[in-house]
Amino acid sequence: MTSQTIETAWPAEVLFRFLTIVGATVDVIPQPSQSLPHRHAATCRGCEATNFNAIGVSNDLKKWAQAHSENCRALPRPTA
Numbered sequence: 001m002t003s004q005t006i007e008t009a010w011p012a013e014v015l016f017r018f019l020t021i022v023g024a025t026v027d028v029i030p031q032p033s034q035s036l037p038h039r040h041a042a043t044c045r046g047c048e049a050t051n052f053n054a055i056g057v058s059n060d061l062k063k064w065a066q067a068h069s070e071n072c073r074a075l076p077r078p079t080a
């Protein structure tokens with residue numbers, strides 16, 4: 001496996017971050033809407049798969065993020 005750099009500075013809204021096997025991240029962030037003020041999302045920065053819940057950061061949401069990070073092989077799009 002090649003060496004990888006784990007970002008030390010997270011975006012302010014990221015509550016939990018899971019590292020995928022290829023170095024992308026799955027980030028858990030608040031994503032409230034008008035009807036769902038406690039909605040949170042887990043979003044993969046590699047393949048952009050997203051899972052939502054409406055009740056805050058639940059164990060189910062973290063489990064999804066953990067499981068996705070263990071299997072996803074999509075690389076994030078280069079920013080430069």
Ligand SMILES: [Zn+2]
Nearest residue numbers: 044046047072
């Ligand atoms: Zn993914």
